[in-house]
Amino acid sequence: MMESGPITGPVATDATAGETALRSSDLAGIPAKPNPAAEERGGTIWQRFAFRRPLAALILQRLGLSVGLLFAVSLMIFGGIEALPGDFATTYLGQSATPQAVENIRQDLGLDRPWSERYLSWLGGAVQGDFGTSWASRNSVSEQIGNRLGNSLFLAFFAALVSVPLAVGLGMLAVQFRNRLPDKIINVISLAAISLPEFFIGYLLIMYFAVEWGVATFPATVYNGMGFTDRLSAIALPVATLVLVVLAHMMRMTRAAILNVMSSAYVETAELKGLGTFRIIARHAAPNAVAPVINVIALNLAYLVVGVVVVEVVFVYPGMGQYMVDAVTVRDMPVVQACGLIFAAFYIFLNMAADILAILANPRLRHPR
């Protein structure tokens, strides 16, 4: 764990920072071991491939692992829902519904088939991009998601575009002035920012920027055929909220990652040799800090994809998060399952990207013992 400061804000990142480390050691598995004997013994095709191209083998392995994980998650999302009590038909019709009416609805929605059959047909459809029809509105789920996913990604993309350089810059500034006034100010402010709920930041920004000063628009409505600049001005406040939410966390992790490198023995040696600060940072610290910082960024981007849920609800922005929350309140399961799977997929693959980038940036990880 490179993290030591308190972390509470983002849901996932604190744990996933350790998760990747754990994964690389626990789940790396046997085939990636560059076994010198493999060539002589012949071994399987995979063993020979892993020996000749350890990097490609490692990356392929991570890809396979993520796909497997996604499959397991889909099983959990679908099977878990089946195992839990509660039934759409009775919720939909109310407690006083006749058994006949409940039975009709169940047949209508196909709930009378065994769950394994429904899971397979659902998964088969999901792989092809077809998530079935919504129970509540009878619209195609994929069509709705197609429109909204783009909106959500648009929002997350611009939030990342602003927050990543800002976080890395501020993190480096905090390291440069470590334990002096700028560092302390950044530390206290980021600690406070981590503790703020997303909706509080959102409404605070709306209150001042949209209502009091009238410089921004609320609600953040976007529609098809809207001009690019109009769209940008509409998402200004949601992006600002997301940036504030993710910035403090990313910055603290960047600071911790760089400090970790700066307090290592070779940097101390460089200091004792009498090298200048700039030379130490550029030649000794930076190449070693790249891997953890990239890791931090990817993990926070994974959080960003999830963070859009609350922000979209606050700003009435037509994205995936809003869609999912609406579906949850009316218990529209096909929509909930589809959105859950897509969010989980983004999360898993960004975590995987963090993993692979860390392997690429750190030669030592390529040869696990």
Added chain:
Amino acid sequence: MNLRTIPFSAWIGIIGIAIAIFCALFAPLLAPFGEREVVGDVWLPAGGDFLLGTDNLGRDLLSRLIYGARTTIFVALAATVISFALGMILSFTAAVTGGFVDQFFSRFNDLMMAVPTLIFALVVLAVLPQHLWILVLVMAVLDSTRVFRIGRAVALDVAVMEFVEAARLRGEGTVWIIFREILPNTLSPLLAEFGLRFAFSILFLSTLSFLGLGIQPPAADWGGMVKDNKDGIIFGISAALIPGGAIAALAICVNLVVDWLMKRTSSLKGGRGDA
């Protein structure tokens, strides 16, 4: 421990938490009006009879804030305690037993953590009926995955110590080893973690309530109060910001204390790094 060694920021945190807990404990005595009592017009400005104004139904905001402290703190605390009990028992069992049990628990934990907590909660709450204890349980189970990860790492460090081995050779059972050997030696780092998870629980509960999936009205709860009053924002009525600020203030206070606890724990380890 010397009282004078506690830094200023930690004092702010301790005082803030104390005020919140005091409000939660003595809510009926402190609140000027009832929790569900409609006392005036909708969205009256602050001042006069109503110190913080009234909410979207004309209920006194201050009274609801005080009662809300009760709900929010109680539910968040209950969820944290259960998640710790669950996470620590499972993680210590995994660390002590090792082998297949460890692999099984750890891989299942990885699977649970592969889905973001909020998304997981949304999916699960979409199916389950809306009861308070179900909400607490869902929060606790989802949070226990994080506790499990840290508990296992900490316990593995302790499980290889000589005194654990000595206990094993003495013929002590697994339960004894978990509660009498490992637990006392891991309490210090886990205490800081407890604070961290508590702050997170407050934020998570508020987020769920804000999305309309947490505590159900008419019970007062800070996240739900933001949801109730959010429509006033467009008219420049700041009623939604007050409970939001309360959540933020409590979370900041907890974090300030945790920050101090963590620094204390890490300074015990020594070393050059201040990371």
